Amino acid sequence: MTSPALQQAQAWAQERAAAAGSSFYYAFLFLPPERRAAITAFYAFCREIDDIVDEVREPSVAQAKLAWWRQQVALAFSPGRRADHPALVALQPHIPVYGLQPEPLLAVIDGCELDLQQNRWLDFAALAHYCHLVAGVVGEVAARIFGQTEDGTTAYAHRLGRALQLTNIIRDVGDDALRGRIYLPLEELRRFEVKPRELLTLGQEAEAGFEVRFEALMRFQIERALATYDEAVALLPAADRASQKPGLMMASIYRALLHELARAPRRVLRERVALTPLRKLWLAWKMQALGRW
Structure with a gap:
């Protein structure tokens, strides 16, 4: 009782x-x-x-x-x-x-502690380590609860956690900037010639050509995140596909969000882009009932 x-x-x-x-x-x-x-x-x-x-x-x-x-x-x-x-x-x-x-719960706490210690990430390797702590291990725990039976599902769940966290980072660029935080790797900002100050001021103190440079940076981020979902699904053993449908539902919803962001990447500097509750429910149901995005 x-x-x-x-x-x-x-x-x-x-x-x-x-x-x-x-x-x-x-x-x-x-x-x-x-x-x-x-x-x-x-x-x-x-x-x-x-x-x-x-x-x-x-x-x-x-x-x-x-x-x-x-x-x-x-x-x-x-x-x-x-x-x-x-x-x-x-x-x-x-x-x-x-x-x-x-250990996974303690890793989540470690990730939060890392967040308190720094507000910039030098390169993607550093960001991937952060994603491991705050999302990869979370995915692994979720997979066990959902009903994992195959060892290979752990790699899928970890990669899916990374994909979900990358999506959150893309969506929250503007919100994070208002808190003085930049999760996009500095090395990639340099590659696309976007200055940290331009992000932190939401483009208000930007130099000429910022909109074009920022959109190129964001499309790169979106394409990598979408590819990470594909990598995750490819790692999922067929025997666990049915039990792991909740994770696939999350992937479906977040992939749809990425496609929404790709239509106008600059929106993240003005607003928090989100899908409607009805659309989220529809995407979740479609994966549950039909097994597809």
Whole structure:
């Protein structure tokens, strides 16, 4: 029988996932209740960690919060102990069911810590390492919860996590610039002759030809992200394609977002581009029912 504390934690995680308005939420809707509860709790944990970077302005406070979260993860994975935060309270019952380990959760925290330490990325190798921490390992955990049976699915899930994170970075160029952050590799900015100042001022202090240079940079980013989705799908073993449909739903939604961004890349400097909830639901259903983008 589920305890009242666990019921409250599960309800909180569900509300947290729904309130975030994420495309991930639409993929979760098609899962059986037990798996849906597990991935929702894990997603709520990831959102809480991510929000530390976005919402906590004082570095020492953010570091203290991350230290507390490390303690919470340790409690969640300690037999006979219980974490305090509802995200981990909701996740704990699923840990033995899906063979979850603490290392991926700690990696997510490491990624947040890296975010606090730097706001620029020298090259794509540095960005790929960041994506590994905040998205690749997240994909691996999700694949286990979705029902992974083949070892090869781990590589697929990790690459899919990278693709999703690259999409987030492309969509959020303007929002990140307002917070003084640039996730696009500096080496690639130089290649396309886009200056960091031009991004940070959203093109308001740009030199001649900025619009053409910026669009070329963004189309390069979009094409790489789309190729990363193709690489991920190519790595997915056929035996796990059915169980991994939630991840493929997310890929379908995010690929559609990339195509939307490709129509007018400069929009990211003016607004947060998003698909409508109805379109997200349609794309998720199409993958669930028809197995295609």
